[in-house]
Amino acid sequence: MAKEVELKLSLPSHGVDAFLQDADLGQPQGAPLELDNQYFDTPELALNKAHAALRVRKSQHGFKQTLKNKGQAIAGLHERGEWEYDIPTPQLDWSLFANDIQLDANLRESIVPIFKTDFTRHVWIKQLGESEIELVLDEGLIHNHKPSGEHNPASSQSIKLCEIELELKSGRVADLFTFAKQLAERHPLVPCDINKAERGYGLLFANLSFFTPQNFQHALQQPSLPMLSLLQETLTRLSRHWDRFSQQENWWSLLVMSRQVNAVCWILSELPQCPDALRGRWLVLQQDLTKLLQPADVVTGLYVDNNNHSRGLSQRLLSVVAAQLSDGLKNWMDNNGLGLAMLELGEYVYARVQQSDVNGAPWVHGLINRIAQEFKVSDSALQALAYVLLRCGDHRYQAVNEVLRCQAVVNAMIAAKGLQNAITDETSRAKLASWQRRLTVEKRNLLDAKTALIALCCD
Known part of the structure; x- marks a missing residue:
C-alpha cells in the first residue's frame, strides 16, 4: 500500500487559462492526459459505507485499477491509503488486491458501475527545497446514469470538475503548503475538502456527504x-x-x-x-x-x-x-x-x-x-x-x-x-x-x- 499525501484546491473555470500560462508551475510532464474513470460500488453502497472508493482508469497509457480509503484530513491536507495496479482490460481483477483487503465473494458479485469522471489532466513536477511535488490540473465532467426503476425513469446528470492537486512525492509537508501558498498568491485557489468520488456519489444521492463532524x-x-x-x-x-x-x-x-x-x-x-x-x-x-x-x-x-x-x-x-x-x-x-x-x-x-x-x-x-x-x-x-x-x-x-x-x-x-x-x-x-x-x-x-x-x- 502506498500512502498518498496531497492538498486539493478548487479553481474556478475562468482561472484555467491564466493558470496554464503560469511559467512557474514546474517541469511539464508531456502532453495532457485524457482520463476516463469508472467508479464502482454495490447498489447498497457497501464500499462507500466502508469509506473506500474503487475505480478503473483509462488513459493513453492503458488501464489502472485503484482502491483508496478515506484516511484522514488535517487542515485540508489529505493522507490516505492507495492500492493501484496496471491491468490489461477495463475489467476488475480482484486477485491483485492483498488478502487483507479482499472483498467477500458475494459482495464482489454485486459490484456495479455507478458514475464516471472524464477529464483532461495537465501534470507538472515541482522541485522545492528537498521536496518533489506533483502538480495536476483536472478539468472535465463528473456524470452518472440512473437506470429506470419502478417509480423513476432513466436519467443522467453531470457537473463540471475543475481542481488542482498537489501530491507530495518525497520531502516535507511544509514544502507542500509553501508551494500551495505561492500558487494561491497568483491564482484564486481555495483548499477543497471534497474529492471526485464524493461529487460522483452526490449526483446519485443529493444528501450524501463524506464529512463526519467531530463530537x-x-x-x-x-x-x-x-x-x-x-x-x-x-x-x-x-x-x-x-x-x-x-x-x-x-x-x-x-x-x-x-x-x-x-x-x-x-x-x-x-x-x-x-x-x-x-x-x-x-x-x-x-x-x-x-x-x-x-x-x-x-x-x-x-x-x-x-x-x-x-x-x-x-x-x-x-x-x-x-x-x-x-x-x-x-x-x-x-x-x-x-x-x-x-x-x-x-x-x-x-x-x-x-x-x-x-x-x-x-x-x-x-x-x-x-x-x-x-x-x-x-x-x-x-x-x-x-x-x-x-x-x-x-x-x-x-x-x-x-x-x-x-x-x-x-x-x-x-x-x-x-x-x-x-x-x-x-x-x-x-x-x-x-x-x-x-x-x-x-x-x-x-x-x-x-x-x-x-x-x-x-x-
Missing part, C-alpha cells in the same frame, strides 16, 4: 474544549460552504461562512503563541467579507425577520443589489484572501495538531462573563460565540442567536432607507417602507433579547 457536544461542561480540533473542523466547514457557493451561487452560504470566519478570528486572538501575521490575515478576511456582504444587509434582515410575511420582497431586493454583489465578489475572489488565509491556518493547525491541543473552555466562559457584565462584547465576538456554542450543543446558543437575529433586523431597517431610490417597483417600495415603520418595535425586541441573554449568562 464537541457538552464540551463546555468538561474541563477542556479542544480548540485546535475545533479550528480544524471549522476549516473543513468553510471549505464545504465555499464549494456550495461556487456550485450554486447561494449567498446564504457566504453568510454562514461569515460567522465561521468570525469564530476563527476570535479563536486565533486567544490562542497563545499564534503568529501575529496569521491573526492579521484572518482579520483582513473578516473585514473584506463583511464589506462584500454589506449590500445584502437589507435582504438578510428581511429574510431572518420572523414578522416579515413578504418573502418575495427579499428576492426582488436581491435582484436590485445583484450587480453590486457580483462586482464585489469578483474582486474578492481575485484577491484570494480566503484561499491564502485557509492555507496559512491549515499549515499552522497541521503543525500544532502533531504536538498537542489547546484548551479553549476558559476563553469561552470568559466571553460569556463579559456578556453578563453589561454586554461588553462586539458583534463579531457574539457571532463567534454563537458558532462555538452551536458546535458544543450549549443551551445558550438559541439566546445568542436571537440577539444576532434581532440585531440583523434592526440594522437592515436602518439601512433600508438607502435602497428606496433604487427600487422602481412601487409595490415593493411601499412594502419596504411599511416594514421600516416597525423599527421602534424591533429595537425593543433587540433590547429584550439582550436582557434575556444577560440573565442566562449570569446563571
